[in-house]
Amino acid sequence: MAPKVIIPSGAVDCEHADLRPRGRGLTVGVEEEFLLVDRCTGMPVARGPLVVEAAHAVLGERAQTEFFDAQVEVCTRPAVELVDVKSELALMRQVMAEAAAGEGCLLIATGTPVIPPGRPQTRTPGERYGRIAARWPSLVGSYEGMVCGCHIHVGVTGRDQALALANHMRPWLPTLQALAANSPFSLGHDTGWASRRSVEHARWPGVGPAPVLDGVGYERLAEHLVRTGALLDRRMIYWHARPSEHVPTLEIRVCDVNADLDVVMLLTALVRGLAGALLPDIAEGQPPRALSDPHLRAAHRVAARQGLAGEGLDFVRGGCVPAWTLVELLLARAAPGLAAAGDLELTEELLARVRSSGGGATRQRAAYERQGRVSDVVSDLARRTLSP
Template structure:
């Protein structure tokens, strides 16, 4: 089997060390961090968030080491500005004042054109995006069609945003709800390369999208690197959850790649069923039932993860990731996913500031 490389983009919210609210200090934090990280530390839509990007690697062990290093450098730069990076899908504590949009021409244009898609008080969201490659656009599209039924399972596995606006939202991934306000967010349409290019060009030409980089489908060919990008996960403070996600995405892609190269038919899943599966993943994460998109039957979410691991097993075996993935899945299942752990901290202390402190500590402990 061909072993694909894997890379991770992580988004973090910057919170004040005293108030634990999001703060617009990204320009100063990045000015320091980029002296060490270069282009691996990047701006995001709001000045209260930053993004880091790993280099592509064939080793999940090396991936974990690099994620830990990126977080350490970012944490040191943030500490000098009296704030902390926190990996969570949505800020736990409501900002004291409206957040500001990052001052670049592209983000200013996005803010003007899509003002109804976000709120400067509570519209900040942080995701974790996985890249697998190197693959050309047509291969990426073929993989995205075949991976679509499994993406709600990965979404449930990484749900980590139960709190927003200083309250419990009732969802395990409130980020999924907020993020869906932006155009094109959702399952990717079933397209080959020529139809993909025509569809995206039409979306840009009609003003639905600002540019090609604004294609926000849950699985998409990257526009800046030769990869398939998976965009369903919340940012997670626990770095081993991030590595598990990357291993499963890469394992599934490696398993399915021969089907793409042999041009075997992809399973056809009704869009309505996919949307319901994603809705259940956002609401319940791993704590309740999910939907098997292939059969339409309700299944415990943890059982769906077990099925995903079995489906990805050939790719996991080929990359040498099986033992580590199984170990991390058992650990995650025993401890609970991110949303459950956030709520557990709140139940113990009854203070949202303690939830923020716990997330910040786990983010830094990588």
């Protein structure tokens, strides 16, 4: 059973929360998707609805099911202070993990299941999920379709501002993706990718870099995608940066879920800092950097393949440079926004920690290399997921 922890009333998920800018900084919210695995075998287990039901007593609607029933999701309230986001995520992880333990499983934060399931995967019941499964049957029962991300919401004044930020953020999202890479293992072996989740997630309709659009263009394209059957509905617009259909937010969707909460805070700070730094350019009418779609997709693929351990595509100066050079460029670009939010010193400290550890993918591989057992990767992820 989940612990009896008192949470203030009024819990809401990020998709329906008021995330508009408040006070000295842009508000942020974080969604995290987790895998449920058997505590003995490490295989994904279909107990998501049961775990969410147990967690509802404490978390309410902030605990949710996902498409596959071996997954669960949590979502924070909107906040200005990163420490509040971290505290809430830590509590929600604890509650979900204890609810999972009551069902004989572990909660782990990784982009793809480390160990393959012992049986075909099943989807969570529901009318909308049923319609998706009927239209795209290859996703159902497919191990590769079960992926877990971390989605970061930034409050904006409206859809036009969300789209403008998405346009200007495009060159920087591959670097954020490399920082978040935390899924090298799949089907019981090292795939050679730092973020295998990025590869498998791309199989879903609607996933990819956001096109450069204004409000009129967005409405026209969204209507076309649904009308022609390319997507079931607007909620299936899974672009790397997308405006909410419900409230004024921009959602960044390129990140793997990470076991280390400090990495989640780093990613959240950088997203908000970058948004804050870009808003003056947008206000002055500066156009976004011109990038071809194939070039941008290539940058995302390189980031998924190499993460922080290799190189990436430099859109500022051209050519390939070490991934950490791109991280330094991202930090420099986001610095004005980070400073305005009071997050610059914390971000520099968290980046130094990631540089020392190598990031999520490196940590997973290190756990495996100790004794050559993928079960050790699962155990390490379960422990880190609950570390403060």
